[in-house]
Amino acid sequence: MQKRLLFVTGTRADFGKIEPLALAARDAGHDVSFFVTGMHMLDRYGLTKIEVHRTPGVTVHEFLNQRIGDPQDMVLAKTVMGFSDFVIEHRPDLVVVHGDRVEALACALVCATNYIRCAHIEGGEVSGTIDELFRHCNTKLAYCHFVSSQAAARRVMALGEPAEAIYAIGSPELDFHANSSGVTLEQVKTRYDIPFDEYGIVTFHPVTSESDTMGAQAKALFAALETSGRDFVVILPNNDPGSEAILQVIRDLPKDRFRAIPSMRFAHFSELMKHAACIIGNSSAGVREAPFLGIPSLDIGTRQNRRSDAPSITSCTAANSDTISRFLSEDWGKRYPQDAAFGAGDAAHRFTAVLGDPSFWTRSLQKEFQDHG
Amino acid sequence: MQKRLLFVTGTRADFGKIEPLALAARDAGHDVSFFVTGMHMLDRYGLTKIEVHRTPGVTVHEFLNQRIGDPQDMVLAKTVMGFSDFVIEHRPDLVVVHGDRVEALACALVCATNYIRCAHIEGGEVSGTIDELFRHCNTKLAYCHFVSSQAAARRVMALGEPAEAIYAIGSPELDFHANSSGVTLEQVKTRYDIPFDEYGIVTFHPVTSESDTMGAQAKALFAALETSGRDFVVILPNNDPGSEAILQVIRDLPKDRFRAIPSMRFAHFSELMKHAACIIGNSSAGVREAPFLGIPSLDIGTRQNRRSDAPSITSCTAANSDTISRFLSEDWGKRYPQDAAFGAGDAAHRFTAVLGDPSFWTRSLQKEFQDHG
Amino acid sequence: MQKRLLFVTGTRADFGKIEPLALAARDAGHDVSFFVTGMHMLDRYGLTKIEVHRTPGVTVHEFLNQRIGDPQDMVLAKTVMGFSDFVIEHRPDLVVVHGDRVEALACALVCATNYIRCAHIEGGEVSGTIDELFRHCNTKLAYCHFVSSQAAARRVMALGEPAEAIYAIGSPELDFHANSSGVTLEQVKTRYDIPFDEYGIVTFHPVTSESDTMGAQAKALFAALETSGRDFVVILPNNDPGSEAILQVIRDLPKDRFRAIPSMRFAHFSELMKHAACIIGNSSAGVREAPFLGIPSLDIGTRQNRRSDAPSITSCTAANSDTISRFLSEDWGKRYPQDAAFGAGDAAHRFTAVLGDPSFWTRSLQKEFQDHG
C-alpha cells in the first residue's frame, strides 16, 4: 500500500519537525517528496533548501514564492497559485503541512478546494500571534491532525474536529533526543571548546513585544547566574528586535565561566543537553525537550507561557533572583522522571503506523463539526 | 464617531443578509461602502451588482475576481491580491464579511495579515460542506462575530473565540419580516396570479449529494400534498444538479391547486409567507423565518439538518406520507408563539448599537485562544 | 453596424487623448465603455477615475491593478489577469489602447492571446525610455494602428506592420484646438488674473536624466526672457525630479511681468494659447499644438527631440541666449500657416470613418510581417 506523500516545508524550523516523519514514511515504503518554498529559497535566510536536498531517497520540488519584503497576503496568493498548479500536476495521496506559517495555510487551502487529503502537524497549540490564527485555520482545513500533546488534542477537538481524525503522536523533535546522537560528549566539548565538567545551558531570546526591556531582563538574569559561581554554556539569541541588548550583556560576562556559542549542530546540541545540569532561559527546549529528558529547567518570562506544566520546570521572571538562585542550588544536576506530555520520542513511528492503517485512507473528506459539552 | 465600514458581497444571497446591517450603519452616520465581487459581476448569474448599486447613500467598488470555470483556489488567490491592494489604498476601519464563501475567506485573510478589523456575520453555523470549513476559518480570522443564534454563539466560543467578541444579534434576514413588507396580500395575489384564499407554500430544492433520488423524493412529497386536497403556492427550485427531476414532477401537478412561480420579489414573498397556512419543503425559510413568524412548517429530508429545533417545525422524509398528512390536517393554519432562536428581527439595530460603543474599537487585534471545560 | 468598443485608460494623460475618439464613436452609434485602471484609481494621483465617470452615454468598468510602490512587472501581471477575466466576460469587438504604459501593454497582450481586435493609438513615436519599448510591443501586438503623423506611420511600417492596418488620423488632442474652446479670452484672463495684452506662454519641465542641471538651465532661460522686456504667462512644471530647482528660479522673477499659474483647465489653456505671441519651453504643446495653430514656438533642450520639424519651431539649448533673444524679437506675435504634421484636428472624425468601413472588421487577425527595401 505505497502512497505518494508530499511534505511542505518553508523554513529550517518546520523541516526539523517534519524530517523525522518523512524519513520514517520513506523507510516504510512510501513515495516521499518535498515541496520546498518560503525562506528555504532565499539567500538572506541561508538558502536552507540545500538541507532538504541532502535527504536521500526523496524527491525535492522547489517553488520560489516571494521576494524579500513581500506582504504576507501576497505570499499567500502566490503560494496558492503555485501549489495549486503543482498538485493538479502531481496529485499526491497525502499532503503534510506543519504549524502556523502562511505557506502551510496556502497549501492547506489548496488541498481543501481540490479534495486532497491534508495532514496537519502540531495543531492545537497556542502562541498569541497572528500565526496562531493560521494554525487553527489549518486545523479546520485539514483532513487529520498529528498533535504533540493531549492538551493540543483537546483544543483540536474543541475546534469541532472528529476524535478519530486526531492522533496525539507527540512532538517529532523529541525523536532526535530519544535516539543516540551519534557523537560523544567529548567530541562536542572539543569541537565547541567547552572546558566545563558540570554546566548549565542558557538560551535567552528576545520577546518582540518586550523588546525595550530585554536588556534589563538579560542583565538581571545573567547577574543571578554569575552570583551562583556555576559554569554555563550560552547559546546566542536569534536576531529578532531586542537581541542586540542581550548580546551586549553576554559580551561582558567572564569568559572563563560563560562559554558563548553562536549556534550548534543539532546532534551536538542534543548530546550536550543530555549531560547538562540544567536548562535556563526561554527557548522551547526548556519546556519541551528538558522535561522529556528529565532535566531541570528554569523558564524565564512570558515567551513559553501556557506551553507546559511539567514538574521539572521552574518558572519566574528575570528579576526574581531568589527563585533563580534557589533553582540553581536545589535543582542543579538533578534528574526527574521522563515527562511524556509531548510524547515518548516515537512520533515518527506512530505516524507511519497511522499511515499503514487502510482505514486511514477511506474516511470521508467531508468532515462534520463535533459539538461538545 | 463616524467610521469607515466596508461590506464585502459576492452573491445576491449574502447581499440580502448584509444589506440591512449596511443600511442601518449608514443611517447611524457611518461612511458605508461595498466591495462587490464574485457572482455579482458575472452575466451568467444575473449581473446582480446592479442591485448593490441601487442602494442610496453608499459607495460601491467593483472587483471582477474570476471567470466562469475558475477553480476555487484561483478565485481565492485573485481576490486576495485585489482586496489587499484595495485595503492598502482605502484603509477601512472595519471590514464586514458574511458566511462561508471563498470571497469572504479571501477578505478575512487580507484583514488578518494587514491588521484591519474584520467583523464576521453568521459564523458558528454548520452545513457539512467544504464551505463550512471556510466559515470556521473566517471565525478564527475575524476580530468579532455577529451570530444568528445562541447555538452559533456557543460554537464560536468552542472555536476559542473570546466571549466579549461575540454578539448574538440574530439573523439579519428576519429584520425584513419583522417590519411591514410595504405591499398588501391582495397586491401580491394579483401580481403573481394566486387564486387561493388559504394556501401552503412549498419550496423543495435539490440536495447535491442526493441528486439521483430527488425525483423520487419530489414524487412522494407532492403526491402526499395532492392527496390532502389543499391548495399550494410552489416556488421553483434553484438549478443545482437534481432540479430537473423536481421540475418534471411539478409540471405534472394539477395547475388549479398548485400555482408554480419561478421566483418572487423579496417584499412580496415576505407578505405571502405571513399569511400562509404553513411552509413546506427544505429551504431555510421553513426553519428560520417560519418559526420566527409562528407559522407551522414541515421540514423535508436532510438539507436543514441541525439548523433549528423550534416546536413549530415538523421534520420527516419525503417518503413519510403519514407524518406529512398528519401535519397538513393538524397544523394547517395554526399559529405558534414567535420563536426567537434566530433573533427578534432587530439584528441591524443591535449591530449599530455595538458599533456605537467606543470600547468596540479599542480591543486588541491580538486574540487569545479561550479554552473551555 | 453597432460595435462594442472598449477603451482602456490608465492616466489622465491618455484619457485626454482617447476621450475625443470615444465620444465620436459613441455619437456614431457604437456601444462605448471604458476600462479604468492604473493611476486613475489611486488617491495619490487625484483619483481621476471621476473624470471618466463624468462622460455621459458610456459604461465605466473599474479595475484596481496596483498599490503605490508595486514594481512595473507586478502591475503588468495583475492587469493581465484582471483584463483577461474581463474580456472573457464582456467580449468586446474592439479594444482601444493608447501609447506606451504598462497597462496598455498588458491589455494588448491579452487581446493578442484571446484573438480580440486591438487598436493602438499613437504608435510609432519615439521617446528613448523604457516606455518606448512598450509602445513598439503594442504596435506588434495590435490589430491596427491609429497614428499621429506620417513619420509615425513610417516607423510602424518599418516594424513590419501591413500598410492597410495603419491609419494616420493625426493627434486626437488637436481636435480640441480645432474647435471653439467655449470660453472667451477675456474670461480666461479674468479667471487666472492675467493682466497682459501681449504675452508668451512658458512651460519648462524637468528632464529626469538631466535633473541636476535643471536649475542652471532654468536660470539661463528665464534670464534671457527677462532681458527681452516682454510679458509671460508661466505654467509651473510637473513634480518630476528637478522641478524644485526650476520652481525656485520662477519664484524670483518679477511678478508684474511673469504671471505663474500652477495648472489650467484645458479649455482655458486652449483659448490662451490661440492668442499667444509665442510658446516657449519643452512641453509637447510647443512642438505639436503650436505648429498646428501656426504659433511660433521655441523648443528648449532635448525633451522633445525628434518629435517635429515644423518651420514655426526654433530649437536651442537654454544657454543659447542669442538664439532666444533673436526668436523673441523676430518671431514674437508672428503667425505661420497651419502645420498638419500631426493632423488637421479631425482625428476623431477619421477614426469613426475607419470603424464605419465594414472591411475594417473582416481582415485576418493573423498579420504577416512586411519586409521593406
Next chain:
Amino acid sequence: MQKRLLFVTGTRADFGKIEPLALAARDAGHDVSFFVTGMHMLDRYGLTKIEVHRTPGVTVHEFLNQRIGDPQDMVLAKTVMGFSDFVIEHRPDLVVVHGDRVEALACALVCATNYIRCAHIEGGEVSGTIDELFRHCNTKLAYCHFVSSQAAARRVMALGEPAEAIYAIGSPELDFHANSSGVTLEQVKTRYDIPFDEYGIVTFHPVTSESDTMGAQAKALFAALETSGRDFVVILPNNDPGSEAILQVIRDLPKDRFRAIPSMRFAHFSELMKHAACIIGNSSAGVREAPFLGIPSLDIGTRQNRRSDAPSITSCTAANSDTISRFLSEDWGKRYPQDAAFGAGDAAHRFTAVLGDPSFWTRSLQKEFQDHG
C-alpha cells in the same frame, strides 16, 4: 571577467537551441544556470526538465508556471510574477531567452522592467502565427540579438534595433551537425533497424490551419514517393491537429521500403541525415540543416514559407507529382556546396566571443530607435 548567465528554457525545442550556447559559455568560464519552466515541467510533455538536469557544471532552477489547459495570458502572468521574484533574488548579469514562446516573452518583460540585460536568440524570423508577435516583442525588449541569418538581422534592424546590438552568429542547432555526431552510421542503422544502403528521410508534420487537408496532402506525397521505387526512413509527425490523418497514410505504406520511426536521439538523427540521399517534407531540417550539410531537400507546402532560398531546396505542393518525381530522379544522392545562410556551425563560438568583449557589457540599457531609409 566571469559573468552570471541565466538561460531560460520552456521546451525541449528551445533547449536544443540554447544548450550549445550554454555549454560554450560554461566552458569559457562563466557561471551558467538554467531557469526551467513551461512544458519541461509537465508530465504530459515528457517531463523534459530531466534533460536539462543532465547538463554537467550548471545550476538548474525549476519553476512550474502552468497547469494543462491554462490560457496563454495566465501563463504569461504567472511566469512574470515568478521570474520577477527570481531575478530580484538572483540578479543575473545576462538573461538569455530564445524565440517566440510566452515564457520567453514573460522573462524579457521582467528584464526590461528591472534593467537586467537580456539576450534574445533567433529573433527576426517570421512564421505567421501569434508566436511571431511574441518574437518581435522580444526583439524590442531585449538588450541584444543573436540571430541566425542576415535576413533575420535585417528584420531586427527594420524593427529599429541598433546595428551594434545585433550579432549574426548563425543557428546554434547547426553546431551539432558541424561536429562529429559521436556515433557511426552502422550503429544508427542497427539501433533503429534500418535495412537500406541508400535512403531519403521524410518528415511531414501537420499544418494547424490546413488540418482538414493533411490526409489528402500526405496521400499525394507518399504516393509520389512510392512510385519512385526508392527507400525512405519516415520520422512520424508530432501530435498537432491533423497528425492522425497523416499517420493513417503512413501505416498503409509497404514496410520494406518505408521504415517508420517515432523519434530518434539527436546524435543518431544527425548522423543519419549526413548520409541521406535527400530530405523530404516540411520540417525545418529540410530548409536549415539540409542546405548547411549540402544535401538536396524537397520542401512540401507552406509550413517553411519564407524561411530560406538555398539552391539545394526544391519547393512544391504535395499534389505536384511532376516536381516531386523530377526531384527524386535528378537530385537523389547529389551534394551541394555548404550553404551558410544560417551560419557555419560555429554559433556557440561566436556567442562566447561576443560575451568575452568587455564593451558588450557597458552599452547603455536605454536603446534609441534606429530609423532607416
